[in-house]
Amino acid sequence: VLESHLLHLPFKGFALVNAVGTRKLPAPKLPALEAEKELLKMDFIMDHLRELRRMNWRQMVAQGMQLGLIITSALMIWKSLMLVTGSESPVVVVLSGSMEPGFYRGDILFLNMGKKPIRTGEVVVFNLDGRDIPIVHRVIKVHERRNGTHIDILTKGDNNYGDDRALYNEGQEWLHQHHIMGRAVGFLPKVGMVTIIMNDYPALKFLLIGALGLLVLTTKDG
Amino acid sequence: MGRNKKPEPVKVPANAEPARDPIRLSNLYDAGSLKGTLDEFAREVILDQGHQEDTVINNVKIALGLAAIGCAVYSQYGPGKFPANWWTVFGCVISYIVLTFVMNVYSWKTEGDAFLVTKPFRGGKGLRLSSRMTRFSDEYTLVLTDRKNPKIEVMNTVRIPNFFHADGYLAESAWRAEVEKLWRAFEEKQGDKAKKRD
Numbered sequence: 131v132l133e134s135h136l137l138h139l140p141f142k143g144f145a146l147v148n149a150v151g152t153r154k155l156p157a158p159k160l161p162a163l164e165a166e167k168e169l170l171k172m173d174f175i176m177d178h179l180r181e182l183r184r185m186n187w188r189q190m191v192a193q194g195m196q197l198g199l200i201i202t203s204a205l206m207i208w209k210s211l212m213l214v215t216g217s218e219s220p221v222v223v224v225l226s227g228s229m230e231p232g233f234y235r236g237d238i239l240f241l242n243m244g245k246k247p248i249r250t251g252e253v254v255v256f257n258l259d260g261r262d263i264p265i266v267h268r269v270i271k272v273h274e275r276r277n278g279t280h281i282d283i284l285t286k287g288d289n290n291y292g293d294d295r296a297l298y299n300e301g302q303e304w305l306h307q308h309h310i311m312g313r314a315v316g317f318l319p320k321v322g323m324v325t326i327i328m329n330d331y332p333a334l335k336f337l338l339i340g341a342l343g344l345l346v347l348t349t350k351d352g
Numbered sequence: 353m354g355r356n357k358k359p360e361p362v363k364v365p366a367n368a369e370p371a372r373d374p375i376r377l378s379n380l381y382d383a384g385s386l387k388g389t390l391d392e393f394a395r396e397v398i399l400d401q402g403h404q405e406d407t408v409i410n411n412v413k414i415a416l417g418l419a420a421i422g423c424a425v426y427s428q429y430g431p432g433k434f435p436a437n438w439w440t441v442f443g444c445v446i447s448y449i450v451l452t453f454v455m456n457v458y459s460w461k462t463e464g465d466a467f468l469v470t471k472p473f474r475g476g477k478g479l480r481l482s483s484r485m486t487r488f489s490d491e492y493t494l495v496l497t498d499r500k501n502p503k504i505e506v507m508n509t510v511r512i513p514n515f516f517h518a519d520g521y522l523a524e525s526a527w528r529a530e531v532e533k534l535w536r537a538f539e540e541k542q543g544d545k546a547k548k549r550d
Contacts, residue, residue: 199421205427206427209444210445243435
């Protein structure tokens with residue numbers, strides 16, 4: 131395949147002139163092969179589209195419902211994870227390098243809230259008021275009332291120069307219990323890169339979901 | 353077929369469906385679509401005999417499924433922020449599990465592995481049409497079972513390559529004849545059982 135690409139380069143004439151002595155046989159009919167591959171892909175898509183047209187509306191609703199059930203079962207698994215860990219988002223992806231060398235961009239973190247009080251040294255994920263992207267940093271200071279009712283928390287990223295007061299909202303100097311989403315209890319290195327890529331190129335997300343949806347709607351049970 | 357003879361006009365029955373494209377598969381190695389095509393066509397042949405699909409079953413399944421999906425959507429988009437509405441979310445998850453469980457049990461009990469279940473018709477109590485095809489084999493078994501009395505059952509095993517042309521077209525008339533043959537065998541068996549009971 132590499133050889134035939136060389137033959138298509140703009141300076142094809144130059145290459146042929148120089149390589150007269152070692153010229154290989156012409157590549158096999160490549161354009162025809164490519165056209166056939168395109169036709170096969172079209173056939174595959176047309177088959178599935180034809181299937182959709184042949185169903186009556188009740189069958190279509192039933193198939194759509196099956197697709198919906200698959201999606202909602204994934205959602206339900208996520209919800210039960212939320213219930214078990216007590217955290218709004220039990221699995222998060224690290225987006226920045228502010229916790230290196232502990233956590234790198236693209237790592238997946240497992241969170242658990244738990245009832246134990248928050249202590250220094252723990253890695254927590256918190257949500258600032260009015261912002262929707264949570265931040266994962268380490269707790270460096272804790273002020274607590276003697277009766278344990280109120281808690282002030284200060285955080286800092288391991289790889290940052292200063293503490294997070296620069297990140298907090300205007301006039302805010304401390305975090306409180308309700309800002310904390312959970313504590314990091316485990317991690318998977320680099321697996322979260324897929325999520326980051328799908329976020330940077332949203333078209334990929336829709337393509338994937340569209341293709342999966344079409345397949346599920348038209349594949350017959352074996 | 354003399355050269356001077358004009359072909360006779362084809363008599364189309366008054367209420368025939370409009371002619372549609374012949375069924376053609378682009379990939380003859382896909383077992384799932386082979387079985388699916390034979391199933392679809394057999395289903396149409398049986399419906400042509402006058403049977404009607406029992407839509408209650410599908411309707412119930414759709415209703416249960418939509419209720420389950422509704423629970424799921426409510427748990428995601430319902431009012432309240434998460435840790436506060438823990439019990440609501442818990443209720444939604446439990447309802448979802450129960451609804452899908454009931455739906456699957458219902459489907460298993462009334463349909464089994466059939467892909468067509470019909471209403472009672474002409475003295476029979478309705479029938480189930482199901483098919484089997486093992487992996488990597490080229491044999492396909494079509495089974496007609498009576499709904500009330502599972503002992504009234506006829507089946508027919510055929511070799512799949514006999515019903516598909518090399519370029520992917522389904523041999524519709526041959527398959528239709530095969531299904532109608534099985535259908536007549538089923539009617540006979542039903543008739544026999546009725547006579548024995550009387």
